[in-house]
Amino acid sequence: MEAFLTSTAVVALAEIGDKTMLLAIVLAARLRAPWQIIAGIFAATVANHALAALVGREVAGLLEAPWFRIAVALGFIAMAAWTLLPDKLDDDEASVRQRGGAFLTTLVSFFLVEMGDKTQIATIALAAHYQSVAVVAAGTTLGMMLANGPAVFLGEALVKRVSLKATRIAAALLFFVLGIWQLGEILGWFGQ
Numbered sequence: 001m002e003a004f005l006t007s008t009a010v011v012a013l014a015e016i017g018d019k020t021m022l023l024a025i026v027l028a029a030r031l032r033a034p035w036q037i038i039a040g041i042f043a044a045t046v047a048n049h050a051l052a053a054l055v056g057r058e059v060a061g062l063l064e065a066p067w068f069r070i071a072v073a074l075g076f077i078a079m080a081a082w083t084l085l086p087d088k089l090d091d092d093e094a095s096v097r098q099r100g101g102a103f104l105t106t107l108v109s110f111f112l113v114e115m116g117d118k119t120q121i122a123t124i125a126l127a128a129h130y131q132s133v134a135v136v137a138a139g140t141t142l143g144m145m146l147a148n149g150p151a152v153f154l155g156e157a158l159v160k161r162v163s164l165k166a167t168r169i170a171a172a173l174l175f176f177v178l179g180i181w182q183l184g185e186i187l188g189w190f191g192q
Contacts, residue, residue: 040106
């Protein structure tokens with residue numbers, strides 16, 4: 001349950017103001033098919049995060065060395081710093097065109113934009129830490145849906161009311177705490 005809840009919270013907070021959330025708002029405004037967009041986000045996230053969690057678990061399984069666990073912990077701390085930087089859509093991502101319907105447009109757009117994104121990297125790190133593909137992928141997918149579902153339906157009104165800076169700071173603190181916690185476990189800071 002810890003892996004699921006942590007994965008959900010980390011990704012839900014990290015996703016606020018992320019480029020995929022901005023993409024959800026753009027798609028909702030342009031395509032005006034909220035349920036198809038939600039379905040596309042869900043399908044893309046399940047595929048992307050399941051692959052990311054699989055990579056995380058496999059890498060952790062192959063590299064049980066303390067240096068790798070330290071690298072994962074430092075990765076969480078680096079994610080804290082990265083989360084503090086606001087995202088924006090690139091010009092080519094802002095010019096999304098509807099091809100193949102709202103579902104297919106959203107599925108392809110979200111899958112591609114999520115590649116190398118901080119929530120995908122967080123999914124890899126979480127799976128490496130918890131070594132559970134299904135639980136981490138389910139948690140990170142729920143986190144994405146919790147952040148992007150309201151973005152699709154409420155769009156820009158939501159962005160105007162939710163402090164993106166405060167949310168980024170909360171997400172950064174969560175990543176930082178996870179990194180310090182893992183470092184502490186590895187280095188024996190908390191006693192055995």
